[in-house]
Amino acid sequence: MTGPGAPMTVLAVGDVVGADSAEWLAGRLPALREELGAHFVVVNGENCVVTGPNPMDGFGMTVEVVDRLLDAGVDVITGGNHSWDGPEVEGVLAHPKVVRPWNLEEARGRGVLTLQNGDRVLTVVNLLSPTAALPGMAAPQPRPLWTSWTELAETEELPGAVLIDLHGESPWEKASVATALDGQISALVGTHTHDPTLRGHLLPAGTAYIAELGMTGHLGFTGGGFDPMHFAARLRGEDHMRLPAYELADGPLTLGAVRIEIASDGTATAIERIA
Ligand SMILES: [Fe+2]
Ligand SMILES: [Fe+2]
Structure with missing residues (x-):
């Protein structure tokens, strides 16, 4: 574990x-960043725009919404299985502040980004579990997580504190990766399943971990931010591709987020939910 240079808040x-959830977050961010004293803001934006009619690959990003979030104070936008959705994939992946999963064959974009704020350095890594590579994903299959990490650590510079956004289906898998990397990285945050897990954890050797940050958007019926009718149709064995595109949920807006404190030696000292 390398230190970030000085204690930091992420x-x-x-x-x-x-997109309206992205706008809501952008409106809150300047005050939130100030209130928390955040040195870095990392946001998973894989679903920030309904980009097309295809229900299985129409839930990605646009450059305009990415820039809106960055202008509001976000430092890096991470992704997942939807990083390849929509007509603006080229522009989104080419964006210098957008990170897509590292562990698959993709020449475009980047899977690791190092950020600097004064003396403080944070390296953000995005990994996609094979469990979250859903049928219809418009990208190659991801490589297994452990061999990917080994390869990543050997081939990439990972300066400062390291935070991994692990995009996966299973809390136990995320806990396994966090445990295996305890003491080697400062934080592992889980994304993808949208419904937040309650507690963040400080592992014995100093890595902060949470299984699922939770989505940021309208709660709707199941807390996922959209109507999961495609998932239900697939479960019933129906042709979900004949259904209309994803429909965004309504109801109250919610923020899926944590604040993480990292000491100058890279050890995490706190992880707590932000509502
Ligand atoms: Fe998602
Ligand atoms: Fe996802």
Whole structure:
């Protein structure tokens, strides 16, 4: 574990669902950043725009919404299985502040980004579990997580504190990766399943961990930010591709986020939910 240079506060935000949720987050961020004293803000934006009619690959990003979030104070936008959705994939992946999963064959974009704020250095890594590579994903299959980490650590510079956004289906898998990397990275935050897990944890050797940040958007019926009718149709064995595109949820807006404190030696000292 390498240190970030000075103690730092990181705000990590889970999957933003829909453009109006992105706008809501952008409106809150300047005050939130100030209130928390955040040195870095990491936001998973894989669902921030409904980008097309195809229900399985129409839930990605646009450059305009990415820039809106960055202008509001976000430092890096991470992704997941939806990083390849929509007509603006080229522009989004080419964006210098957008990170897509590292562990698959993709020449475009980047899977690691190092940020600097004064003396403080944070490296953000995005990994996609094979469990979250859903049928219809418009990208190659991801490589297994452990061999990917080994390869990543050997081939990439990872300066400062390291935070991994692990995009996956299973809390136990995320806990396993966090445990295996305890003491080697400062934080592992889970994304993808949208419904937040309650507690953040400080592992024995100093890594902060939470299984699921939770989505940022309208709660709707199941807390996912959109109507999961496609998932239900697939479960019933129906042709979900004949259904209309994802429909965004309504109801109250919610923020899926944690604040993480990291000491100058890279050890995490606190992880707590931000509502
Ligand atoms: Fe998502
Ligand atoms: Fe996802």
